[in-house]
Amino acid sequence: MLTIFNRKELTICQTQARCQAVCAKLDAAGIEYQARARDRSSPSPLAAGARERSGTLGQNMAYNWTYTIYVRAADLEKARAALR
Numbered sequence: 001m002l003t004i005f006n007r008k009e010l011t012i013c014q015t016q017a018r019c020q021a022v023c024a025k026l027d028a029a030g031i032e033y034q035a036r037a038r039d040r041s042s043p044s045p046l047a048a049g050a051r052e053r054s055g056t057l058g059q060n061m062a063y064n065w066t067y068t069i070y071v072r073a074a075d076l077e078k079a080r081a082a083l084r
Contacts (some may be wrong), residue, residue: 028082031082037067
């Protein structure tokens with residue numbers, strides 16, 4: 001089981017298709033992973049209400065989400081090799 005204490009960030013993907021491709025490679029290598037999706041248009045806890053002021057005008061909605069993939073710290077090098 002991955003926890004915040006034994007995981008390392010492997011990569012950050014800008015598209016869902018890229019995230020799925022990376023996850024498929026990790027599955028094929030038998031590496032446990034955790035993928036987190038983050039909506040970049042939602043307000044920050046430090047700047048609450050920023051989205052309401054600026055909206056999404058001019059933003060490319062294809063890049064509205066980021067996907068962070070974590071692996072076990074002990075498997076980090078193995079995961080990097082699987083992505084090459």
